[in-house]
Amino acid sequence: MTHSLETLRKRIGRLPVLGPMAKQLYRAIVPNRFSSSEYWEQRYARGGNSGAGSYGRLAQFKAETINKFVEGRGVRTIIEFGSGDGAQLELARYPTYTGVDVSASAIELCKTKFKDDPSKQFLLASTGDASKARAELAMSLDVIYHLVEDTAYDAYMNCLVAAAEKYICIYSSNIVKLAPADHVRHRVFTEWIAANAPTWKLIKKVNNPFPEDSGNPDHTSWADFYFYERLQS
Numbered sequence: 001m002t003h004s005l006e007t008l009r010k011r012i013g014r015l016p017v018l019g020p021m022a023k024q025l026y027r028a029i030v031p032n033r034f035s036s037s038e039y040w041e042q043r044y045a046r047g048g049n050s051g052a053g054s055y056g057r058l059a060q061f062k063a064e065t066i067n068k069f070v071e072g073r074g075v076r077t078i079i080e081f082g083s084g085d086g087a088q089l090e091l092a093r094y095p096t097y098t099g100v101d102v103s104a105s106a107i108e109l110c111k112t113k114f115k116d117d118p119s120k121q122f123l124l125a126s127t128g129d130a131s132k133a134r135a136e137l138a139m140s141l142d143v144i145y146h147l148v149e150d151t152a153y154d155a156y157m158n159c160l161v162a163a164a165e166k167y168i169c170i171y172s173s174n175i176v177k178l179a180p181a182d183h184v185r186h187r188v189f190t191e192w193i194a195a196n197a198p199t200w201k202l203i204k205k206v207n208n209p210f211p212e213d214s215g216n217p218d219h220t221s222w223a224d225f226y227f228y229e230r231l232q233s
Contacts, residue, residue: 034148037102039183044105050084052218053142058210062141062171063091065206065225069169070094070137079135079163081156082143083122086110098123100130131159138164142223144172148185157189161197168200168228175222186222193228200228 052058070078076095083089083099084106099122101107110122123130138160147153160168173186193200206225213220 034182036146036148036152036183040101040146041103041105044085044103044109050087050106051142053221053223054084054087056219058219058221059088059091061209062088062225066139066169067091067093069167069204069227073137073167075137075167077135077165078137078139079133080139080141081125081160081163082140082146083107083110086113088141089114089120095119096135097121098133098135100125100133102126125159134163134165136165137167137169139169139171141169141171142221144170144189145184145186145222147187148183153187153192157192157196161193161200164200164228164230166230170226170228171223172226173222174224174226190226199231201231203227203229 049055053062069075070093077098078094078096079098079100080089081100083101086099086109089097089099089110097120099107099110099120101110101122102125104124107122107124110120114120114122123133140156140160143156144153147156160170170189172189174188174190175186176188177186179185190202204225204227206227208221208224210220212222
């Protein structure tokens with residue numbers, strides 16, 4: 001694997017592409033040594049937030065879509081992998097919620113923010129309680145394209161599927177394309193589900209009413225909603 005990556009580096013280096021474009025091309029197809037978990041822990045520890053997608057009209061769209069699904073399907077328990085700073089959660093109407101995150105700082109932030117709400121609990125992803133947690137609906141919102149490492153991506157997807165009893169909700173990009181930053185790597189996650197979780201069927205896709213616009217990145221998104229249901233055995 002190391003030899004093949006080195007060969008790819010040399011080939012990319014010979015391409016007639018200069019500056020940022022060459023870096024983006026390389027990042028889109030070659031995993032680097034970036035640590036997703038370290039990035040998010042440092043970001044939250046320094047007072048950063050979950051990103052523009054958890055605020056404003058994007059957050060409102062996400063809340064309306066998920067709340068409608070939860071109510072319409074009579075979902076009582078929800079688990080989210082990548083609960084972040086809890087900004088999105090403030091717009092949610094969930095009967096019972098478990099938030100899981102790789103960042104200890106984010107978990108403590110949410111525990112403080114929702115300390116008076118007994119319907120919510122927050123678990124660090126590396127703990128045994130998180131690995132055993134289950135819910136009718138398992139959610140992933142704006143997370144998959146932040147999983148730069150293949151090992152982190154596979155582990156995350158396996159946890160998401162394992163925790164879901166009836167439904168899975170994913171809000172993400174679903175295409176391989178150039179990444180705009182070190183903490184972004186776009187993937188076709190539907191192929192992973194088809195290959196690794198064949199008992200799950202896509203039952204609904206909700207397109208984003210604010211599709212990606214490079215001139216307005218904070219109020220548009222490359223993510224859409226994908227809802228899956230477990231097939232009856």
